[in-house]
Amino acid sequence: MEPEERLMSKARKVIPGVDPKLLIKDAAKLLPNPARRLFLRGATSLGAITLLTGCDIVDEESAAKALLTISRFNDRVQALLFNPDKLAPTYPESAITRPFPFNGYYPEEDAPEVDGETYMLEVGGLVENKKPWTLEELYALPQEKQITRHVCVEGWSAIGSWTGTPLRDFLKRVGADLTAKYVWFQCAEGYSNTIDMPTALHPQTQMTFRFDNEILPRKYGFPMKIRIPTKLGFKNPKYVIGMHVLNQDLGGYWEDRGYNWFSGI
Amino acid sequence: MSSEIADAKPTDLPKVSSGSAVVIHPRWVRITHWINVIAMFVMITSGWRIYNASPLFAFTFPPAITIGDALDGLPGALLWHFAAMWLLAVNGATYVALGILTGRFRRKLLPIRPMDVIRDLSAALTGKLSHDDLSVYNAVQRLLYAGVIAAGVVAVASGVSIWKPVQFQEVAAVFGGYDAARFVHFFAMATIVGFLLIHITLAILVPKSLRAMILGR
Numbered sequence: 001m002e003p004e005e006r007l008m009s010k011a012r013k014v015i016p017g018v019d020p021k022l023l024i025k026d027a028a029k030l031l032p033n034p035a036r037r038l039f040l041r042g043a044t045s046l047g048a049i050t051l052l053t054g055c056d057i058v059d060e061e062s063a064a065k066a067l068l069t070i071s072r073f074n075d076r077v078q079a080l081l082f083n084p085d086k087l088a089p090t091y092p093e094s095a096i097t098r099p100f101p102f103n104g105y106y107p108e109e110d111a112p113e114v115d116g117e118t119y120m121l122e123v124g125g126l127v128e129n130k131k132p133w134t135l136e137e138l139y140a141l142p143q144e145k146q147i148t149r150h151v152c153v154e155g156w157s158a159i160g161s162w163t164g165t166p167l168r169d170f171l172k173r174v175g176a177d178l179t180a181k182y183v184w185f186q187c188a189e190g191y192s193n194t195i196d197m198p199t200a201l202h203p204q205t206q207m208t209f210r211f212d213n214e215i216l217p218r219k220y221g222f223p224m225k226i227r228i229p230t231k232l233g234f235k236n237p238k239y240v241i242g243m244h245v246l247n248q249d250l251g252g253y254w255e256d257r258g259y260n261w262f263s264g265i
Numbered sequence: 266m267s268s269e270i271a272d273a274k275p276t277d278l279p280k281v282s283s284g285s286a287v288v289i290h291p292r293w294v295r296i297t298h299w300i301n302v303i304a305m306f307v308m309i310t311s312g313w314r315i316y317n318a319s320p321l322f323a324f325t326f327p328p329a330i331t332i333g334d335a336l337d338g339l340p341g342a343l344l345w346h347f348a349a350m351w352l353l354a355v356n357g358a359t360y361v362a363l364g365i366l367t368g369r370f371r372r373k374l375l376p377i378r379p380m381d382v383i384r385d386l387s388a389a390l391t392g393k394l395s396h397d398d399l400s401v402y403n404a405v406q407r408l409l410y411a412g413v414i415a416a417g418v419v420a421v422a423s424g425v426s427i428w429k430p431v432q433f434q435e436v437a438a439v440f441g442g443y444d445a446a447r448f449v450h451f452f453a454m455a456t457i458v459g460f461l462l463i464h465i466t467l468a469i470l471v472p473k474s475l476r477a478m479i480l481g482r
Contacts, residue, residue, distance in 0.1 A: 067344040074347055081432050088431045089442075149443060151430060154339065155319035157443055230431050258340030260347065265431050 071260050078262040084198050088229035088265075091147045096212065097158035100150075102219045103233065105191075105253070112188040112239045116223050125184070125244035128175025135223050139209060141165040141173075146204055148229035150236070151265050153254070162227040163210035168201040176245045184250045185226055186242035193237045193252040195228065196262065204229050207240075232263040289400045289477040294369070297360040298478055304356055305457065307332065307349035312454060314342035321451055350424070357417060364414075373402055374411045382408050396471045413460040420453035 102108045120132040145163040152158075171178060183200045185193045199205060208225040209216055216222045221238025228236050234254045244250075255261045290298075311333050313326035318339045333342025364370040381404035388394040389405055402410065426437035426446035440446040468475045476482075 067341075067348050070348040070351070071344055081429065083432060086432060086434075089434055149430070151443065152319070153343070155315065155427075155447060254340075258344060260343065265429055 068258075074260055075262040078260075078264040079196060079198070082196075082198055082230070082264050084202055086230075088148045088204055091149070091159050093147065093161070095159045096147060096161055100158055100160050100211070100220070101156075103152065104238075106189075108219055111218055113218060114188050114223055114239055114241070119223050119241075121224065121240070122186075122242040123174055123244075124242065125246045126177035126180045127171075127245050130174075138165075138207070138224065141170065141207075143209070144206070145210075145213075146206065146227070146229065148204065148227075150229075150233050152233040153259055153263065161212045162206060162208045162225070163213065164206040164208035164224075164227065166203060167205045167207055167226065168203070170207055171200065171245070180245045180247050182246045182249055184242075184244045184246050185237045185240050186244075187237050188239035188241050191237060191239070191253045192250065193226075193235055194246075194250050194255070194261075195231070195235060199228060199230060199264070202228070202230055230264055232259075232265055234259060235263050287400055288481050290481050291367075291369075292481065293363050294360075295478055295481060297356055297363075300352065300356045301360065304349050304353035305461075307345055308353055309454060309458065311342040311345035311349065314338045315346060316451070321448060347428075354421060357421065361414065361418075370411075370414075374407045377404060377407045377411060396474065399474055399477050409460060409463065413457060413464075416453050416456040416460070420450060420457065423447075423450040423453055426450075 102111075104111060116135050119135045121134075121138060122132050123130055143163050143165050145161060147159060147161045150158050150160055167183075171183075178197065178201065181197055182194050183197065185195075204227075206227040208221070208227040209223065211217060211220045216225060221240070224240045225238045226236055226240055235252075249261075251261075255263075310331050314328065314331035314333045317325040317328070317331070328338060331338065331342065333339070333345050385394060385404040389403075394403060394405075422436060423440055423446045425433050426440050427443065427450055430437045430443040430446070437443055437446050440449045468478075
């Protein structure tokens with residue numbers, strides 16, 4: 001048996017008198033979809049504790065459930081810490097990281113190729129005007145440039161230059177219900193993100209069309225990325241094809257795999 | 266000597282219990298110490314797993330001595346780290362506040378004189394340093410205990426800078442920004458781990474010190 005496997009099977013042992021199926025069911029209730037349930041199975045195994053003590057201090061499923069509850073508490077703390085007027089630090093052109101790293105859950109050659117000619121941004125949910133937007137129409141919107149730090153959940157960071165239209169201006173333009181709780185983004189490759197409305201309305205949250213003064217290249221999310229310098233990198237969706245204003249949290253690719261939902265920085 | 270006694274408030278004087286043995290570590294010290302053991306264990310081992318996702322140096326930590334599995338281990342490790350941070354912060358703040366308010370830090374850790382440290386260190390290395398009176402820290406102990414408390418404070422402040430480099434950008438700026446704060450955070454951890462190696466070794470070599478931290482005397 002592989003060491004990892006051995007640890008896992010050890011961790012499967014449960015507290016006497018506790019039905020493991022019920023525990024999983026309880027934990028799954030906290031999690032809206034199968035991806036999260038899948039995550040629960042292996043997420044939090046106490047490798048080191050099991051190894052050092054030779055026994056299981058904490059049942060794996062209940063540990064995962066407790067950790068996800070704390071993660072949700074951390075969402076609320078971060079929402080309170082979030083200052084809607086506090087700007088992310090900006091940098092001079094000379095500080096831009098070159099080459100700016102490509103990052104995704106797939107290799108660069110598998111990045112989606114979106115046809116700018118036929119591209120339509122779908123706008124839905126709690127908005128007055130649900131007319132889809134062509135790239136030409138989007139490019140005609142007033143644009144601003146920001147040079148800010150992209151911070152990855154892995155720890156590394158890189159400074160980039162992004163140009164586009166403030167998301168809050170666009171939301172106002174389409175008559176979005178700004179009292180709604182969330183904005184949900186859909187991406188061409190099936191990636192998705194849900195963000196909180198206060199962050200969507202932050203002055204630096206941007207619908208990005210250009211990187212380093214050039215049309216956004218494929219590797220950085222052509223034709224449109226949502227740049228959010230107050231959130232971790234994975235909360236900055238690329239290849240965005242749909243935007244929905246909602247009162248329901250539809251989660252997101254990494255959020256459903258155990259990364260903290262708010263992920264503010 | 267007499268001035269030290271004069272400085273001490275009545276509550277600071279060693280308590281004599283019914284068994285007439287002197288209480289070396291009051292209950293709050295023992296409770297916060299053992300809670301800190303749990304918090305530090307989780308923070309350090311999950312932190313190593315987080316480090317592995319984007320190493321600062323040309324090495325990574327063996328996954329077997331880290332916590333948090335699934336995928337590359339990062340989501341689980343982050344969940345542990347950002348859960349245990351509350352335990353570390355609340356317990357650490359309680360310890361530091363009580364350490365200052367009760368006068369324990371001042372009484373036990375100060376003064377730290379370089380000459381005393383050199384004297385006691387050479388005595389320790391030649392096996393001549395006595396541990397007969399556990400209630401008085403020698404100069405090396407004072408330096409190490411004060412140092413590890415400082416390292417803990419730096420670890421928390423640099424951690425806050427990495428967690429919230431926008432909301433707490435003023436704190437991050439103290440460390441030279443986000444990227445520099447990651448290195449500071451790493452070295453604070455390394456300082457704490459270095460302390461622990463000495464601390465645990467000595468606790469094993471002088472078992473009555475371990476007893477004092479459990480039973481108080």
